[in-house]
Amino acid sequence: MSSKGYIALILFVILGFAGVWRLQERIDVQQRAVETEDDQVMLRSSKLVKGLSLEYAPLVADIYWTRVVQYFGNKHAGQQLDLRLLWPLLDVTSVLDPYLMPVYHFGSMFLSDAAPRGAGRPDLAVELLERGLRANPDEWRLYYDLGFVYYFDMKDYPKASAAFYEGSKNPKAYFWMKTMAARIAAEGGSTETSSFLWQDVYNTTSDPSVKENALTHLQLLRAQEDCKQIDAAAAEYQKQFGRRLATMSDLVLSGLLLGEPVDPLGYPYVLSEAGKAEINSESPLRKKWIKAPASK
Amino acid sequence: MAEPAIDIENLTKDYPYGFLQLKKRRSLESLTMQVQEGEVFGFLGPNGAGKSTTIKLLMRLIFPTAGSARILGKPISDIAMHRDIGYLPEQPYFYDYLTAAELLDYFARFHDFDAAERRERVERMLKRVGLESAGRLQLRKYSKGMLQRVGLAQAILHDPAVVVLDEPMSGLDPVGRREVRDIILELKKHGKTVLFSTHILSDAEMLCDRVGVIVGGKLQGVGAPSELVGLKAQGMEILFELPESAASATGGGELLAQATRTGDRYRLQVEESGLYAAMERLHAAGAKILSVTQVKPSLEEYFMHLVEADRAQAAAVEVRAK
Amino acid sequence: MTRVATVALNTFREAVRDRVLYNLVFFALVMMAAAILVGQISIGIEQIVIVSLGLSAISIIGLLISVFIGVGLVSKEIDKRTLYALLAKPLRRWEFILGKFAGLALTLAVNTAAMAAGLFLALFYVKHSIGRADTAVLVAVYFILLKLALVVALAMLFSCFTTPLLAILFTAGLYIAGLFVHEMRGLQAGMIDPVLGRLLRWISYVLPNFENFDVMGAAAHGRLIPGMLIAQNTIYATLYCAIVLVVAMAIFSQRNLK
Numbered sequence: 001m002s003s004k005g006y007i008a009l010i011l012f013v014i015l016g017f018a019g020v021w022r023l024q025e026r027i028d029v030q031q032r033a034v035e036t037e038d039d040q041v042m043l044r045s046s047k048l049v050k051g052l053s054l055e056y057a058p059l060v061a062d063i064y065w066t067r068v069v070q071y072f073g074n075k076h077a078g079q080q081l082d083l084r085l086l087w088p089l090l091d092v093t094s095v096l097d098p099y100l101m102p103v104y105h106f107g108s109m110f111l112s113d114a115a116p117r118g119a120g121r122p123d124l125a126v127e128l129l130e131r132g133l134r135a136n137p138d139e140w141r142l143y144y145d146l147g148f149v150y151y152f153d154m155k156d157y158p159k160a161s162a163a164f165y166e167g168s169k170n171p172k173a174y175f176w177m178k179t180m181a182a183r184i185a186a187e188g189g190s191t192e193t194s195s196f197l198w199q200d201v202y203n204t205t206s207d208p209s210v211k212e213n214a215l216t217h218l219q220l221l222r223a224q225e226d227c228k229q230i231d232a233a234a235a236e237y238q239k240q241f242g243r244r245l246a247t248m249s250d251l252v253l254s255g256l257l258l259g260e261p262v263d264p265l266g267y268p269y270v271l272s273e274a275g276k277a278e279i280n281s282e283s284p285l286r287k288k289w290i291k292a293p294a295s296k
Numbered sequence: 297m298a299e300p301a302i303d304i305e306n307l308t309k310d311y312p313y314g315f316l317q318l319k320k321r322r323s324l325e326s327l328t329m330q331v332q333e334g335e336v337f338g339f340l341g342p343n344g345a346g347k348s349t350t351i352k353l354l355m356r357l358i359f360p361t362a363g364s365a366r367i368l369g370k371p372i373s374d375i376a377m378h379r380d381i382g383y384l385p386e387q388p389y390f391y392d393y394l395t396a397a398e399l400l401d402y403f404a405r406f407h408d409f410d411a412a413e414r415r416e417r418v419e420r421m422l423k424r425v426g427l428e429s430a431g432r433l434q435l436r437k438y439s440k441g442m443l444q445r446v447g448l449a450q451a452i453l454h455d456p457a458v459v460v461l462d463e464p465m466s467g468l469d470p471v472g473r474r475e476v477r478d479i480i481l482e483l484k485k486h487g488k489t490v491l492f493s494t495h496i497l498s499d500a501e502m503l504c505d506r507v508g509v510i511v512g513g514k515l516q517g518v519g520a521p522s523e524l525v526g527l528k529a530q531g532m533e534i535l536f537e538l539p540e541s542a543a544s545a546t547g548g549g550e551l552l553a554q555a556t557r558t559g560d561r562y563r564l565q566v567e568e569s570g571l572y573a574a575m576e577r578l579h580a581a582g583a584k585i586l587s588v589t590q591v592k593p594s595l596e597e598y599f600m601h602l603v604e605a606d607r608a609q610a611a612a613v614e615v616r617a618k
Numbered sequence: 619m620t621r622v623a624t625v626a627l628n629t630f631r632e633a634v635r636d637r638v639l640y641n642l643v644f645f646a647l648v649m650m651a652a653a654i655l656v657g658q659i660s661i662g663i664e665q666i667v668i669v670s671l672g673l674s675a676i677s678i679i680g681l682l683i684s685v686f687i688g689v690g691l692v693s694k695e696i697d698k699r700t701l702y703a704l705l706a707k708p709l710r711r712w713e714f715i716l717g718k719f720a721g722l723a724l725t726l727a728v729n730t731a732a733m734a735a736g737l738f739l740a741l742f743y744v745k746h747s748i749g750r751a752d753t754a755v756l757v758a759v760y761f762i763l764l765k766l767a768l769v770v771a772l773a774m775l776f777s778c779f780t781t782p783l784l785a786i787l788f789t790a791g792l793y794i795a796g797l798f799v800h801e802m803r804g805l806q807a808g809m810i811d812p813v814l815g816r817l818l819r820w821i822s823y824v825l826p827n828f829e830n831f832d833v834m835g836a837a838a839h840g841r842l843i844p845g846m847l848i849a850q851n852t853i854y855a856t857l858y859c860a861i862v863l864v865v866a867m868a869i870f871s872q873r874n875l876k
Binding site (some may be wrong): 005009012013016017019020021023024026027030031033066 | 801823824827829830844846847850851853854857858860861864865868
């Protein structure tokens, strides 16, 4: 081919792809209008997908898992509350590859966490973890996750204790799980227990978003404790001076508190209308203060 | 002189080979050759000499490294020129799901015939190559000889001025070869130019006006078959019979030693000058003279001589390279 | 152009005589079984199952034909040397490529149309009516056909310069890559290295985006597909096919046959 021919060919290809690019952008707009959530899950029936995957089930599981991560990531970023599809995705993935640990670990976290962080379905998290335990009885970490869900999201202390206990039977498990089981059985929920568990998560995880989440929980627990102490001081004030606390500074002046009480982020606590201590509305911690769901 | 039907000038072809395709093997070196209008030209050479390469270059199945060629005055890149040429590839293979009639019809569609003329030509061609009865049979059921005939038919279907045949007799039985020879001669009678390649020398001797001999990628000689080998006779050959009993008791012992023996028959080559002396001695020894013939050099010997020379040269090159 | 048509029609004839169209029997059996089963078991989702299954089958069978026969279009002719006598005719090499493409495209069109008819029959059997919403299914089938044409073009391109096996792998690979363009864009947004990110973005636009042609969800739920998308996809497929075929023609025109 002559050099003129080559140049013409290359020009044609470049122009062609430029056209393709422009066109693709327009098509993307159209496609977004056509498609819906439902379409994105591929297929929902776990048995059907497993059957169709033949011997490539673990590979398909990986693809589904990537979808879950992206899905959750997208939803998270987009602050959308509708996490209906999370369970079907996790369901199919765990059937395709029952040995895929992150599915159970992160999946239960996404499921059980209250909205808007998660789907708010700790019951499904429990089901997922139990499925994981059936396939991987040696995975003590799943008992750990299970204990977590029962303790924090379902406030079911007997079951939480039982989960930690079962997990502790495995010689590889964290040494404190047995003690934890006993403590929860004895005391039910307590700030120390909760702080300990979240601290453990903070120390052991390498995932930055999980670490941040744990830190937030720790800060909130700290704030909770602080407010309790402030309330105790306020009650003492009432007893001593015979009237209700008016401002926070009164407490400091009266000597019942050593200094201006601030939350872990440095914002001073304020008094609510009812005279109870609260996190300052300016504090970023305020936004993360989520009323825990009523226990089941 | 009128313009040659096929005019090849310095045609060269290198084939890359080796791991990264960096080394080159020269399969055709600066071929310059002409085929005149109306002649039957034989392209001779041993296997791998470059005959097929040349023909494929002419047909633009492969592209030259250097050089050019013209057919009927037009460069080979001119696709319209293909209307006037017919080509039979080496060991042809055609779409086996078609019948011969369908294949010919398919090929005919690339020329400008109307439907009626196309039909008529297909019928005529099938008859000409003796495939009338098998015309409706799928090509996958054809024997090699039948396929060769279909190949010939598609090459001449459109009545081309130049016909190029690559090893047209290969794999044919004597009957088939005879038929192909007849068709070539008929084409010549109609003034067509025929270029065919072969390594069967007797066919070339019989059919060709001129031959070109190619060995090791180089053209070694072009000319009429008789011209090439020289007209000089090389002596005489005596065919005689001598029974076993008499063989030992003769004075012609040295003569017998020189002869080639098959049972009781001997062939002896002698110089023309010494013919009668040898005959007398044999007669005296009691041999029965069966025939005396002139020994003419054959195309085969000329051919073998060239091949040997080429091999020797190649060996020398290898030795030098080491 | 008549030369192109001649080659195209012969290619179609070859496909028919090679019994490619027998796949329709297999498809028919699958659809019949599905229609009958679905009629027995499910409540209210017959449409979704039949349409999804039917479109998936049309797509998969079509893809198999496109890739395997598409690769063979050129490589078979070269290997078996049937091409030699043909190229001695007044036929340009690019006309040959275009004709082969058109022939297989025609075969696929016929095949797909037949399967679409089968699909509608099955749909009618379970729903006992065909409504306006079902035109979405027709559009989905048309999109599948566009997709198949593009796959054929790619298969031909690769078979012009690599071995048949490699051509099959490359074509299949490109097809699968083209299904994950969406993911690629998502990945690209979260990438640490901006240069890599931009490169990924470029690749995601240059790759043939086969997701464009996927409207199975809409068709299954009977949602109408906008005419704008139909026009855009048609232009996309045509343009991309043109690019691929022109390159294939250029490569083939230079190729030394063995």
